[in-house]
Amino acid sequence: MPAPTLPDPNVVLTGRFAPEQARRYAHLPFTLPDGVGQLHVRYDYSDRVGSDPALRDGNTLDIGLFARGIAPGSPGFRGWSGSNKAAFTIARDWATPPLPPRPPRPRPLARRARPLQGLGARLDYRVALWFDPGLPPEEPTLVRRGSPARPDLPPPAEPGWLRGDPHCHTLHSDGDSWPAEALHAAAEAGLDFLGITDHNSATFHHPDPARAGDLPVLLPGIEVTTYGGHWNCWGLERWFEFRDPTPAAAERAMREAAAAGGLVSINHPKPLGPPWEYGDARGYAAIEVWNGPWLALNSLALAFWEERLRRGERPVAVGGSDTHRLRGADPRALYTPRLGQPTVWVQTGGARTPAAILAALRAGRSFITASPAGPQLYLDRRAPPAGARGRRRRRR
Numbered sequence: 094m095p096a097p098t099l100p101d102p103n104v105v106l107t108g109r110f111a112p113e114q115a116r117r118y119a120h121l122p123f124t125l126p127d128g129v130g131q132l133h134v135r136y137d138y139s140d141r142v143g144s145d146p147a148l149r150d151g152n153t154l155d156i157g158l159f160a161r162g163i164a165p166g167s168p169g170f171r172g173w174s175g176s177n178k179a180a181f182t183i184a185r186d187w188a189t190p191p192l193p194p195r196p197p198r199p200r201p202l203a204r205r206a207r208p209l210q211g212l213g214a215r216l217d218y219r220v221a222l223w224f225d226p227g228l229p230p231e232e233p234t235l236v237r238r239g240s241p242a243r244p245d246l247p248p249p250a251e252p253g254w255l256r257g258d259p260h261c262h263t264l265h266s267d268g269d270s271w272p273a274e275a276l277h278a279a280a281e282a283g284l285d286f287l288g289i290t291d292h293n294s295a296t297f298h299h300p301d302p303a304r305a306g307d308l309p310v311l312l313p314g315i316e317v318t319t320y321g322g323h324w325n326c327w328g329l330e331r332w333f334e335f336r337d338p339t340p341a342a343a344e345r346a347m348r349e350a351a352a353a354g355g356l357v358s359i360n361h362p363k364p365l366g367p368p369w370e371y372g373d374a375r376g377y378a379a380i381e382v383w384n385g386p387w388l389a390l391n392s393l394a395l396a397f398w399e400e401r402l403r404r405g406e407r408p409v410a411v412g413g414s415d416t417h418r419l420r421g422a423d424p425r426a427l428y429t430p431r432l433g434q435p436t437v438w439v440q441t442g443g444a445r446t447p448a449a450i451l452a453a454l455r456a457g458r459s460f461i462t463a464s465p466a467g468p469q470l471y472l473d474r475r476a477p478p479a480g481a482r483g484r485r486r487r488r489r
């Protein structure tokens with residue numbers, strides 16, 4: 094949809110980031126006049142390239158929005174979509190996801206921005222703000238109503254196991270579909286649960302109770318996305334500090350999430366993951382050893398996990414498809430992740446609740462397979478010193 098033509102903006106903020114400011118956020122305060130019911134933001138910058146970590150020789154500028162208070166954990170955090178959206182709107186009764194609709198408050202707002210891949214180049218930015226431009230709600234694109242068509246898959250070879258995908262993205266960060274569509278697609282892939290983990294998105298989703306029997310269990314989550322690595326937190330509905338890319342800040346945020354009851358996982362610790370740069374920072378309980386197709390360097394993520402095991406740590410190995418697109422492949426991408434590839438199996442005793450799924454994951458009553466079809470591998474721990482015994486179950 095072409096951007097509507099607007100009159101001159103009410104406020105224009107311009108500036109320059111120097112190379113030494115790469116991977117750091119800056120706050121750009123502005124004042125919203127009293128009584129404004131709609132705020133529209135557009136931004137642009139020099140030498141723009143996409144946010145793919147493989148891209149070089151250009152700039153990526155991420156943007157988010159605070160209303161009042163920019164401190165860690167502040168309730169003033171309104172949302173963040175990285176560099177995914179060049180324009181967004183907050184109105185009284187609708188907003189561009191992930192921003193929640195609400196009247197923009199007549200208080201100073203602050204925005205943060207940064208160059209990611211300046212690599213010696215400067216970045217000139219221009220942010221334009223419109224107050225009450227009268228834009229109509231953006232096109233609702235929800236499709237896939239009705240009952241999902243579940244595939245014919247082999248049942249769990251042992252009772253009490255569920256299969257799911259704990260890692261995907263929606264329009265609430267840089268995915269291409271609404272959360273309800275992702276749940277529908279997960280059902281059609283044969284999954285029992287789906288974790289929606291949008292990048293630094295503080296909006297959480299509550300499934301329609303009328304469709305609860307129809308759709309997979311929704312595991313609330315967030316992918317805390319920092320310039321030194323990404324981590325998932327499942328089970329809580331809040332944001333965590335992501336602006337300070339130091340090991341100490343990462344550990345502090347992960348420990349805070351764990352202390353609040355969240356399950357914390359280091360995501361895709363492998364080249365182009367993007368990788369994990371926080372060295373010995375602790376506070377996680379799981380590591381994503383399989384992200385998307387196995388051949389996408391996941392053997393290095395598995396080696397990262399094994400190295401932690403050899404140190405005496407016992408993080409649980411998890412997987413996740415990291416699916417972003419349900420509406421067709423990205424023509425520039427080497428591969429397109431699919432929901433359930435890989436699949437994480439958890440033993441909940443048949444309980445179909447987020448709490449039961451998280452408890453199973455936390456206890457390591459889980460395994461990972463290439464797809465929802467398996468193959469299924471169950472290990473029983475026997476009394477020492479017998480160790481582990483494997484029984485491979487094939488499709489029956």
Ligand SMILES: [Zn+2]
Pocket residue numbers: 316323360361366367
């Ligand atoms: Zn990630």
